[in-house]
Amino acid sequence: MTVMPTAAGAGAPSDKSADIAEPRVVPPSSGLWLAAADLGVPTTEPTTLTDRWRSGLYIVASLLLLALVWQALSYLVGADVLPGPVASILAIEQSNREGYLWSDIGITAFRIVGAFLIALAAALAIGTLLGRSRLAERLFGPWVTIGASIPSLVIIVIVYLSVGVNDHAAMVGTALIVAPPMTFAVWDGIRAINPELQEMARAFAVPKFTILWRVILPQTTPFIFTAARTGLSLTWRLMIFVELLGRSSGVGYRIQYFYNLVDMKRVMAAALPFIALMLLFEFCALRPLERWAFRWRRAEAK
Amino acid sequence: MTARLVFRNIGRTFGAGRDATVAVKGVNLSLERGSFTAMIGRSGCGKSTLLHIAAGLDTGYEGSFAREPAGATLACLFQQPRLLPWQSARNNVAFVLEGRGVGKREARRRADEMIDLVGLGAAAGKFPAQLSGGMQQRVSLARALVVDPDLLLMDEPFSALDELTAARLREELVSLCSHKERTVLFATHNIQEACYLADRVIVLSAHPGTVVADVGVDVPRPRHIDDPRLVEIAAHVRSFVDHPAYPSASAEAAA
Numbered sequence: 001m002t003v004m005p006t007a008a009g010a011g012a013p014s015d016k017s018a019d020i021a022e023p024r025v026v027p028p029s030s031g032l033w034l035a036a037a038d039l040g041v042p043t044t045e046p047t048t049l050t051d052r053w054r055s056g057l058y059i060v061a062s063l064l065l066l067a068l069v070w071q072a073l074s075y076l077v078g079a080d081v082l083p084g085p086v087a088s089i090l091a092i093e094q095s096n097r098e099g100y101l102w103s104d105i106g107i108t109a110f111r112i113v114g115a116f117l118i119a120l121a122a123a124l125a126i127g128t129l130l131g132r133s134r135l136a137e138r139l140f141g142p143w144v145t146i147g148a149s150i151p152s153l154v155i156i157v158i159v160y161l162s163v164g165v166n167d168h169a170a171m172v173g174t175a176l177i178v179a180p181p182m183t184f185a186v187w188d189g190i191r192a193i194n195p196e197l198q199e200m201a202r203a204f205a206v207p208k209f210t211i212l213w214r215v216i217l218p219q220t221t222p223f224i225f226t227a228a229r230t231g232l233s234l235t236w237r238l239m240i241f242v243e244l245l246g247r248s249s250g251v252g253y254r255i256q257y258f259y260n261l262v263d264m265k266r267v268m269a270a271a272l273p274f275i276a277l278m279l280l281f282e283f284c285a286l287r288p289l290e291r292w293a294f295r296w297r298r299a300e301a302k
Numbered sequence: 303m304t305a306r307l308v309f310r311n312i313g314r315t316f317g318a319g320r321d322a323t324v325a326v327k328g329v330n331l332s333l334e335r336g337s338f339t340a341m342i343g344r345s346g347c348g349k350s351t352l353l354h355i356a357a358g359l360d361t362g363y364e365g366s367f368a369r370e371p372a373g374a375t376l377a378c379l380f381q382q383p384r385l386l387p388w389q390s391a392r393n394n395v396a397f398v399l400e401g402r403g404v405g406k407r408e409a410r411r412r413a414d415e416m417i418d419l420v421g422l423g424a425a426a427g428k429f430p431a432q433l434s435g436g437m438q439q440r441v442s443l444a445r446a447l448v449v450d451p452d453l454l455l456m457d458e459p460f461s462a463l464d465e466l467t468a469a470r471l472r473e474e475l476v477s478l479c480s481h482k483e484r485t486v487l488f489a490t491h492n493i494q495e496a497c498y499l500a501d502r503v504i505v506l507s508a509h510p511g512t513v514v515a516d517v518g519v520d521v522p523r524p525r526h527i528d529d530p531r532l533v534e535i536a537a538h539v540r541s542f543v544d545h546p547a548y549p550s551a552s553a554e555a556a557a
Contacts (some may be wrong), residue, residue, distance in 0.1 A: 206401030
């Protein structure tokens, strides 16, 4: 994360304001932007209000187009095989009337938070250890790689068999799958700490605790944020699967239940609200928070 | 209260056994209060090592080093600006004050003043990535001066900049430093720069770093970079650097 030596904008020797920087693009130095690219969302920021309106309109248009394609497919293959968007949304209302719409989501959300917190704690502890200690890196680094390459199903089945088919097992199993990729991100963050900044602070006689709090930790937060965000999205996709395998409540269970009844409409009705909720959380909470916290990475002159 | 620095028979070895490299050896130097000393030499001559020792960042040396008074305020300017990228220019300057126990509001006020003084008033709220290299180094200069240092240590602060920006910053450094007597130790590999800025130029040899020449620059200020007297002194300094025996032979003979 070193600031690149640059001679940009220093050409005109006339006055000081002449070397006010032209907007420069900061290279995507971490997975932060990669995560955004995963979803196919452009990472350039709309700058003016009209731009923002326009990009909002495009999102609405994109969603409408998706619904249209979905409806068309539904006509093509038959509504019993693929129910259209309207039928699926109406089926949500049916789940609501039967009283398990919100309880399913609540239970699943609780398990997701539990699994996510376990994975985050593990990733922070292990990632920090691996990033700080050469010995630990050599001895245990490969373990993380091995952990990341074990198929999810194998881990879930082993945990269910050894811990028992219960909520704890669901959370621990999911956490075990999610923790390795999160650990990699934290590990990268610890390695990316720039010792030159610490040296600077020490030369200016800044106390040790202040250095830790204001120089070292802020350097790792983008990586921890990336770890958390990718970890969370992995967790919620996995949890449904884990529930389907061994829980008798939650969104995953409901999907399995209607799968057994071959009721495609109700399968959709179980999955859709949950997907919508997770997307809302991503776009209305995580993204804005990330934009605000890491605004210094966007090098546009304001 | 400007500071005085005394290096006595300083040696510094990195690594051990067969891989050991001697960075500096037998360096005796004393920097008087209010003096501006430039150290010059090729890379690997131990300039940075001596600066690290002077800054108190390196304590693994042999010999003795003293900073008098021990509580002298110290500031550093590095080759890279070393700014905290997530903090605005203002907060980067305020940071070192806050680290010394100055209240947040007072620190920001003094930071703003200093940023104005280095000519970046309009950019105080910008993040480092929004500033050019020259502007970043200006912020770094403001950060060094805001603590009102008794001792200012500079490690090739202008060598990563293009020559036009460097020349401008050099002049500003001179004008900003002339307000108050400070002891300055400045490392560079630019002979002209050394002679223009300093009262005294120390020439170091490489592998290991030892003092091969100690040249006084007895030219009154304000100086002009093209002053024939400075050019003459620069040529004299260059004769030590270009000496056929320069890298180590002469140093070993001296030791």
